[in-house]
Amino acid sequence: MTATPTTRPSSSYKTYYLEGIVTLLSPLSHIGENLGTTTHFSRQAIVGPDGKRVECFAHSGNGFRGHFRDDGVKHLLRALGSPNLPPKPFHLLFGGGTMTGEFVVDIDLARRLREALPLLSLFGAATGNHIMPGKWNTGILWPICAETQRLLPAYLRNPEAPSCRTWITELNFSRKDDGKDERLTRHMLPGATGQLALGGAEPTPKKRGKGKPSDDGEAGDEPAQQMRYTVQALAAGGELFQRIHVLDATELEFGALMSCFSEWSQAPYLGGNNAKGLGLVAGEWTYQTGEMDEPAPLVSAGPGEFAPKNAGKEALDRYDAYLLDAYERYISGNAPEIRQALGVSGGVHGTA
């Protein structure tokens, strides 16, 4: 007797199985380890197509989840009129909170948080010494390549696929010390060097040689702060595959996940060095529940594109309507559960 993990629980909750294909529109950097001035792409060991251990480049599920948590919270807070949060509720929403040991397990609190904030219920959080588990498993993003043939669905398998090692490109960057550029030094304060502290700090006196201050304001003999460094990246045009499980979600919780896609599509980046243009991607995800015979499109997201479909669109509409209602109750003072969860009224998490 065999069973694939698609059976739904016999309750009002639904379990969704998502599969996504992400296309790299620019090189993707995701640092694993540094060797000298070279940062290597993160890699993980898996079982290869021949049943032996093989290493493969991978973008972590934890990193993807972090992106989506931030995006979901931004969507939530904007819908509530962008309130400013005390540090603990801020960290609870954006970072998942912290085990502090201040409280015993508070089941009522967990229940109230799940009901008031579907997004928090989806991602989970730690409050006091209570861990409220999240409801979604964020899969690692794997290159569609020779090493990952065993984990790919049948429709993506290709015995001729190249090794992920052929996707790796090395990008070289230079950081120049503008303080040593004679064309720019005229803009520096006389006698100043190094980085000035913000907030009106006095400039640091220049030093000559072994810590001796310079009295003429001319450049000292300290070495220039410049370097050339290398970043390993997956080449643009490559494709990554990802699985996601959303377990026992209400429609509002599934809508909260869709809100993350919505917000993320406004700046659809993965990995690091985004400021240099790295990590721009576009993706398409499908979904399947225990009631469906085959997967259906869920969402397309990329630069300038966000297209929720089927259950994804319905859930997002429902979630946004819930947030609109919550906002109206919130500003009229009739949403104590949300105020408490956000700590705005000095509730359970607030430091105020």
Next chain:
Amino acid sequence: MEPLRVIATLETGQVATFDGNLPLDGIIAAAWMRRYHPDAFWTGAPNRMGEDWIEPILPLDRRVSDGEWYWASSFARYRQLSEEITYWHKRFDDDMEHFLDLGGRSGRMNVKSGPFKSYRMPLVYMVTPELVWHIVGDRGEVASLLGMIPAVGKKRSAGYGFVASWVVEPWPVDLSCHDERGRPMRAIPTRDGPSECGVRPPYWHPVNRVRCEMPAPWGGTGEWERQG
């Protein structure tokens, strides 16, 4: 109830576990709670046994040893290809400071200690194509509950332990608690046992911890070798 063998084929072969035990009754109990008491499952187990404590009724045989009961369900057996270490990170989201209200106090957050500490945490995972268990139970019910389980082990939320398929098949002998040579296949409650361990789900909960005789951590022979 009949002796059964259960095989989980893993998608990537990665399973994060600190002790390698992965008791199947714990996995089945999670599915049972999700099916019959989802609200209680997702809000968490209470501190102590009381009126709100729910004891799962699993489709497994119950055994008793030295006054403690447990389910007829082995710990996982597998052929480990390698043990790996990776890191996960958590940091204070200072880039979202426009949503932060410090209430007029210092603008500096301490991220080296305290509640907002940044973490770089090691995560040990092993690589193995499949996990194997032996149980005595109801085949149809066990398969139905395992169909609700898409991932096993730690850090499932970050993509580890994803399961491609479950196989539940009859097995000629009962190896759920002891192997053919009488060695433990799971934690067996023993009054003067050398270790303290959970004996029934939830395994992590202090109320379920008793002195036990344990399977050899990386021992065994033949099919039951944990390490290839």
